Amino acid sequence: MKLIDEYLKEIEKDLKSKKLRIKTEEVGIIEEVKDGVAILSGLDNVAYGELVEFNSGVLGYVIELGEDKVGVIILGEYLNLEAGSQAKSLGFTLSVPVSEKILGRVVDPLCNPQDGGSKIRSEKSYPVEKVAPSVVYRKPVTAPLQTGTKAIDALIPVGRGQRELIIGDRGTGKTTIAIDAILNQKNEKVICIYCGIGQKNSKMAAVVNLLTKNNAMDYTVIVNASASAPAALQYLAPYSAMAIAEYFMDKGKDVLVVFDDLTKHAWAYREISLILRRPAGREAYPGDIFYLHSRLLERACRLDEKYGGGSITALPIIETLEDDLSTYIPTNVISITDGQIFLQPDLFNAGIRPAINVGISVSRVGGTAQTKAMKSVAAKLKLDLAQYRDMAAFSQFESELDEETKKFLNRGSKLTQILIQKKNQPYSLALEVALIWSATHGLLDDMPIAKINNFENQLVLRLTTKAKKWLERINKNKILTETDETELEKYIKETIAITR
Amino acid sequence: MAIDPDIKEELKNILEEKNIAKKQLAMVVSSYKLSDAELDNIKKSFPILKKYFLFNRVDNKIQAGFIIKFDSKVVDLTLRSQLNNFKKITYEVDR
Numbered sequence: 001m002k003l004i005d006e007y008l009k010e011i012e013k014d015l016k017s018k019k020l021r022i023k024t025e026e027v028g029i030i031e032e033v034k035d036g037v038a039i040l041s042g043l044d045n046v047a048y049g050e051l052v053e054f055n056s057g058v059l060g061y062v063i064e065l066g067e068d069k070v071g072v073i074i075l076g077e078y079l080n081l082e083a084g085s086q087a088k089s090l091g092f093t094l095s096v097p098v099s100e101k102i103l104g105r106v107v108d109p110l111c112n113p114q115d116g117g118s119k120i121r122s123e124k125s126y127p128v129e130k131v132a133p134s135v136v137y138r139k140p141v142t143a144p145l146q147t148g149t150k151a152i153d154a155l156i157p158v159g160r161g162q163r164e165l166i167i168g169d170r171g172t173g174k175t176t177i178a179i180d181a182i183l184n185q186k187n188e189k190v191i192c193i194y195c196g197i198g199q200k201n202s203k204m205a206a207v208v209n210l211l212t213k214n215n216a217m218d219y220t221v222i223v224n225a226s227a228s229a230p231a232a233l234q235y236l237a238p239y240s241a242m243a244i245a246e247y248f249m250d251k252g253k254d255v256l257v258v259f260d261d262l263t264k265h266a267w268a269y270r271e272i273s274l275i276l277r278r279p280a281g282r283e284a285y286p287g288d289i290f291y292l293h294s295r296l297l298e299r300a301c302r303l304d305e306k307y308g309g310g311s312i313t314a315l316p317i318i319e320t321l322e323d324d325l326s327t328y329i330p331t332n333v334i335s336i337t338d339g340q341i342f343l344q345p346d347l348f349n350a351g352i353r354p355a356i357n358v359g360i361s362v363s364r365v366g367g368t369a370q371t372k373a374m375k376s377v378a379a380k381l382k383l384d385l386a387q388y389r390d391m392a393a394f395s396q397f398e399s400e401l402d403e404e405t406k407k408f409l410n411r412g413s414k415l416t417q418i419l420i421q422k423k424n425q426p427y428s429l430a431l432e433v434a435l436i437w438s439a440t441h442g443l444l445d446d447m448p449i450a451k452i453n454n455f456e457n458q459l460v461l462r463l464t465t466k467a468k469k470w471l472e473r474i475n476k477n478k479i480l481t482e483t484d485e486t487e488l489e490k491y492i493k494e495t496i497a498i499t500r
Numbered sequence: 501m502a503i504d505p506d507i508k509e510e511l512k513n514i515l516e517e518k519n520i521a522k523k524q525l526a527m528v529v530s531s532y533k534l535s536d537a538e539l540d541n542i543k544k545s546f547p548i549l550k551k552y553f554l555f556n557r558v559d560n561k562i563q564a565g566f567i568i569k570f571d572s573k574v575v576d577l578t579l580r581s582q583l584n585n586f587k588k589i590t591y592e593v594d595r
Contacts, residue, residue, distance in 0.1 A: 011589060011590055014589050015586070015589060022575060022577065023575070024548075024573045024574070024575050025573065025574050025575070025576065026572055026573055026574075027569070027572055027573065027574040028572065042572040043572055044571060044572040045572070045573075057588075088574065
C-alpha cells in the first residue's frame with residue numbers, strides 16, 4: 001500500500017505543477033504516409049524544424065514546407081498512422097533534455113532511455129540543430145588528446161577541439177581505435193560520447209559491454225540509432241550527440257565525440273531526401289549532402305576562456321569501399337576534417353594492427369598538439385619510418401645491400417613492430433614515450449622481430465610495477481629530461497636481458 | 501491575350517467570396533448542442549474569434565468541454581484531452 005501512496009503523491013505533485021492553460025495549437029491532417037515520411041495539409045503557421053505530434057504519440061520533425069503541404073519525418077514507428085488523422089504542432093524545435101545524469105546511459109536520438117533505466121529528466125534542453133560558434137568564440141587547438149594508440153599519438157597527434165577522420169574499409173579496426181580513445185580518457189576528465197548510426201545492435205551491445213567492463217561508462221554517453229531504427233532517427237542521431245556534447249562544453253569540460261559512422265548517416269539522409277522527391281545528384285545523394293556533414297563537424301571546436309574554455313573533439317568514422325578514397329562522401333568529409341587516419345586492409349592482413357598507413361595519414365594540427373615528451377621521440381620516429389618506407393621495396397634484395405641500407409631497413413622494421421598494439425589496451429603517455437624511445441635509440445636493433453612483442457609486454461610490466469614514480473613524473477610533467485632518459489635506459493636494458 | 505475587364509471583375513469577386521467564406525468560419529465542437537447565447541459567450545471569451553462566424557457541431561466522444569477550430573488552429577479544452585494528458589503523466593512518473 002505504501003508504494004501506491006507514494007506513487008499517487010508523485011502524480012499529484014506532477015499534476016499540481018501543470019496548470020491548465022488555454023493554448024492554440026496548429027493542427028494538420030495526414031494526407032500521405034510514405035516510408036518514414038508523412039505529408040500533411042494544414043499546419044499553416046508551423047516553422048521549419050518544429051516538432052509535431054501524431055495521435056499515437058509519435059513525434060514528427062518538420063523538414064519541408066511546401067505551398068500548402070508540410071513534409072514531416074516520423075521519429076518513431078510509422079506503421080499505424082492513418083491518412084486523415086490529425087497531427088498537432090508542439091510549437092518548439094527539436095531539442096534534447098540534457099543533464100549530468102545522462103552520463104553512463106544508453107539513449108536514442110530523442111534521449112529516451114534504451115538501457116531499461118529511468119527517463120532522463122531535465123529543465124535544460126539543448127537544440128539539436130545549432131549554428132557553429134563563429135571565429136570570435138574560438139581558440140587554436142594546443143592541448144593534446146591522448147588516444148592511447150602509439151602510432152596516432154606519435155605520428156598523427158590529435159588535439160582537443162580537432163576533427164580527425166578515421167577512414168578505411170570494413171573490418172580494418174576503425175571502431176577499435178575510437179573505443180580505445182574513449183577507454184584512455186579514464187583519468188583525463190574528458191567526457192566521451194559514442195554515437196552509433198545504423199550499427200548492428202549486437203555491435204552496440206558489445207561496445208556497451210566493453211565500456212562497462214573497463215569502468216568507462218562513468219564518463220561516457222552512448223547515443224544509439226541502430227540499423228533497424230527509422231531513417232529519421234539515424235539522420236538525427238549525430239546532431240543529438242553534438243547537442244549533448246555542447247552542453248558539457250558550455251560547462252567548460254573537454255568532450256570527445258565519436259560518430260560511427262557517417263557513411264550510414266549519409267545513406268539515411270539520402271533515403272529521406274529521395275522519399276521527399278528532392279532532386280538526386282551524384283550517386284543519388286541530395287545536393288546538400290556536404291552541408292549535412294559540415295554543419296555537424298563545424299560544431300566541434302575549442303572555445304576561448306571567456307566563453308568557458310571547453311572543447312569538443314570529433315572522431316568521425318567513414319567506411320570506404322575497396323580502399324577508394326575518391327568517392328563522393330569520403331572526399332567531402334576529408335575536406336571538412338582537420339586530418340585523417342587511414343586504415344588499410346593490406347596492412348591489417350599483414351599483421352600491422354592498428355592498420356594505420358602512416359605515410360598518407362595526416363593531422364593538420366600536428367606538433368602543436370603534442371607534449372614535449374612525445375615530440376622529442378616522435379621526430380626521430382617519423383624520419384626513420386619515412387626513410388624505411390622509401391627503401392621498403394629493396395628489402396627483398398637483403399643479401400645484396402650495403403650496410404647502411406640494411407641498418408635503415410632493420411630500424412624501420414623494428415619501429416613498425418613497436419607501433420603494433422593489441423586492441424582495447426590503450427597506453428598512457430609515459431608508456432608510449434618509453435616504448436618508442438627504446439626503438440628510436442637503437443636499443444632494439446639487435447633483437448629479433450619475433451621477440452619484440454614479448455619485450456614490449458615485459459617493459460610495460462616492469463615500468464608499471466618497478467618504475468611507478470618515473471611513469472607518474474612523465475605523465476605529470478609531460479617532459480623527458482636527461483635524467484629520465486638515463487633511468488629509462490636502465491630499465492630497458494634490464495628488460496632486454498630477461499626477454500626470451 | 502487580354503481578358504475582358506467585366507470578367508476580371510466577376511472573377512475577383514468570386515475569389516474574394518470564397519476566401520472570406522473559408523477564412524471567417526470557426527467550428528465549435530461540443531458534447532451537446534449549444535444555444536446561441538452560449539455560442540456568443542464563447543465568442544466573447546476568445547477575442548481572436550471576433551471576425552469569425554461560429555457554427556456548432558456535436559460530438560459526444562469529447563465527454564465535456566469544447567474544441568474551437570479556425571484556420572488551421574485548434575483550441576482543445578475537452579475532458580478527453582485532459583484525460584489523455586493524465587495518461588502521459590502517470591506513465592512518466594518515476595519512483
